[in-house]
Amino acid sequence: MLIEKLKERFGADLLEAEEARGDETIVLARDRAPEILRALRDEQGFEFDMLIDLTGVDWPERKPRFEVVYHLNSLRLGHRLRVKVRVDEGDAWVHSVVGLWKAADWLERECYDMFGITFKGHGDLRRILLYDSFEGHPLRKDYPYQRRQPIVPETDPVTNPLRPSR
Amino acid sequence: MALPARWQQKIEASDPVEEIMELQMGPSHPASHGTIKFNLKLDGERIVDCDVEVGYLHRGFEKMCEQGTWTQCFPYTDRLNYASPCINNVGFAQAVEKLLGVEVPERCKYVRAIMSEVSRITDHLTCLGMAASEVGAVTVGFYMLEARELLYDLVEAVTGARLTVTWCRVGGIAHDLPPDFNDRIRHAFQNLDAVLSDCDKLLSRNRVFIDRMSGIGVLSREDAISYGLTGPLLRATGVPYDVRKAHPYLVYDRFDFEVPTGEKGDNYDRFNVRFQEMAQSRRIIEQALASIPEGPVSITDPGVVLPPKHRVYNSIEGLMNHFKLIMEGIKIPPGEAYSAVEGANGELGFYVVSDGSGRPYRVRVRPPCFFGMAALNRMLIGRMVPDIITTFGMINMIGGECDR
Numbered sequence: 228m229l230i231e232k233l234k235e236r237f238g239a240d241l242l243e244a245e246e247a248r249g250d251e252t253i254v255l256a257r258d259r260a261p262e263i264l265r266a267l268r269d270e271q272g273f274e275f276d277m278l279i280d281l282t283g284v285d286w287p288e289r290k291p292r293f294e295v296v297y298h299l300n301s302l303r304l305g306h307r308l309r310v311k312v313r314v315d316e317g318d319a320w321v322h323s324v325v326g327l328w329k330a331a332d333w334l335e336r337e338c339y340d341m342f343g344i345t346f347k348g349h350g351d352l353r354r355i356l357l358y359d360s361f362e363g364h365p366l367r368k369d370y371p372y373q374r375r376q377p378i379v380p381e382t383d384p385v386t387n388p389l390r391p392s393r
Numbered sequence: 394m395a396l397p398a399r400w401q402q403k404i405e406a407s408d409p410v411e412e413i414m415e416l417q418m419g420p421s422h423p424a425s426h427g428t429i430k431f432n433l434k435l436d437g438e439r440i441v442d443c444d445v446e447v448g449y450l451h452r453g454f455e456k457m458c459e460q461g462t463w464t465q466c467f468p469y470t471d472r473l474n475y476a477s478p479c480i481n482n483v484g485f486a487q488a489v490e491k492l493l494g495v496e497v498p499e500r501c502k503y504v505r506a507i508m509s510e511v512s513r514i515t516d517h518l519t520c521l522g523m524a525a526s527e528v529g530a531v532t533v534g535f536y537m538l539e540a541r542e543l544l545y546d547l548v549e550a551v552t553g554a555r556l557t558v559t560w561c562r563v564g565g566i567a568h569d570l571p572p573d574f575n576d577r578i579r580h581a582f583q584n585l586d587a588v589l590s591d592c593d594k595l596l597s598r599n600r601v602f603i604d605r606m607s608g609i610g611v612l613s614r615e616d617a618i619s620y621g622l623t624g625p626l627l628r629a630t631g632v633p634y635d636v637r638k639a640h641p642y643l644v645y646d647r648f649d650f651e652v653p654t655g656e657k658g659d660n661y662d663r664f665n666v667r668f669q670e671m672a673q674s675r676r677i678i679e680q681a682l683a684s685i686p687e688g689p690v691s692i693t694d695p696g697v698v699l700p701p702k703h704r705v706y707n708s709i710e711g712l713m714n715h716f717k718l719i720m721e722g723i724k725i726p727p728g729e730a731y732s733a734v735e736g737a738n739g740e741l742g743f744y745v746v747s748d749g750s751g752r753p754y755r756v757r758v759r760p761p762c763f764f765g766m767a768a769l770n771r772m773l774i775g776r777m778v779p780d781i782i783t784t785f786g787m788i789n790m791i792g793g794e795c796d797r
Binding site: 252277296298305328329341355365370 | 447451456460491494616639640730731733740754757759763764767771
């Protein structure tokens with residue numbers, strides 16, 4: 228139902244569109260994603276006013292390797308949608324959606340932290356759950372589960388705060 | 394004793410009246426229950442900027458879940474929001490069941506709903522009790538902890554543990570309700586009523602309390618939606634969004650209950666919404682207990698649920714079944730699913746991906762209080778330092794869930 232409406236409105240911009248297990252999913256191309264996400268937020272009949280979740284999935288043996296997964300929710304119409312953008316390892320970046328939903332601020336920082344995917348136009352893309360000198364991105368499948376991190380050298384917190392505020 | 398030279402220089406160089414002072418509050422601060430750091434920029438006592446730093450309790454929940462079988466994730470989910478572990482269990486089980494395409498028996502749905510509501514009350518009691526004692530109403534804090542203790546006894550009677558319950562399974566629950574559950578819950582509710590009425594008298598017309606809460610930490614409705622807030626934080630702005638009503642799961646569509654909302658979106662409204670929700674949870678539990686059907690609490694599909702112990706020890710088929718499930722895990726066809734429940738702090742979602750092996754390929758949890766913490770900066774700018782305490786308290790950040 229929703230998927231039909233999406234196909235009608237966006238046509239060839241949807242690389243894939245399917246419904247499985249009651250969840251509707253569409254896949255977008257990276258460059259078209261910001262425009263379509265804006266339309267999904269603003270246009271009547273979609274009205275996805277809430278970015279419920281944003282995360283990544285790593286498929287090392289696939290090409291492109293990463294999926295950035297957005298979960299949208301509409302308060303007024305009560306429907307949900309999953310949106311995916313696929314990006315490959317060498318240029319793992321997508322456009323930031325902070326301008327559309329403020330929730331994206333921290334979610335994109337977390338996705339960057341965990342997967343090393345960058346969000347163009349974010350403005351404050353720092354690590355969030357891990358510390359700045361952490362090496363690697365732990366939710367990538369090639370990050371070994373039991374890998375140890377080097378000890379962070381002690382610094383003077385007054386002259387050289389470990390994490391300068393913005 | 395002389396100060397080190399660099400401190401001396403810093404003190405001489407700065408004029409405390411003109412300068413914007415940087416203050417790092419936390420990560421371990423007696424007034425913030427939870428390990429969190431606020432990098433503040435202060436003009437006198439007014440907050441100019443507040444950079445909230447989370448992650449001190451990061452344990453790699455999502456990475457850990459990828460290492461074991463689906464069943465082995467349940468103990469980790471207990472430790473997400475440890476003030477209401479049953480809801481986390483239910484949320485995860487539901488997501489995996491959606492992925493697997495199985496439906497749990499009726500009685501299991503009722504029991505899950507009952508325990509979710511009991512957990513919601515314990516979570517709200519923790520949040521409100523702590524928030525009240527942080528503004529000086531220590532009595533309320535202890536009263537509420539006492540009432541919570543009775544509910545924890547109830548949780549212990551059902552699950553065998555107070556916090557680390559690990560009580561749901563894929564396809565059902567580990568134990569049915571104990572035979573004396575109705576008596577126990579009646580006893581707990583009698584005490585809860587007395588406590589809530591006492592707390593209401595202590596707080597609802599208390600000048601100090603109202604002055605500290607009312608008009609503080611305001612967030613507009615548009616901002617709350619844009620920040621992705623759910624649960625009491627969103628409902629305090631007047632949006633009646635509740636996953637139990639908007640996307641009904643379990644048997645919530647059969648119960649008659651209201652979704653309390655606020656108007657101004659300040660801390661006082663958040664407090665009130667939570668306070669009233671406890672009464673609604675009570676209503677749900679009473680209706681559920683009145684209509685709960687008899688029957689099994691778990692499905693019997695041997696590919697999903699462990700066989701009973703007498704079959705494991707007395708038959709080779711049972712033993713093999715047990716061995717395969719423990720060693721290889723539940724084989725879930727490749728795919729993905731997102732499923733949400735109404736956690737005590739808002740929408741608790743699980744996004745699970747399977748690649749067809751017996752192990753989760755990806756488990757993502759949508760932690761409701763993470764979104765509240767992201768909005769904290771917006772709520773605090775322009776306010777005073779003591780307002781951090783009440784606002785932070787009303788977000789009810791649970792480190793285990795926010796930092797995972």
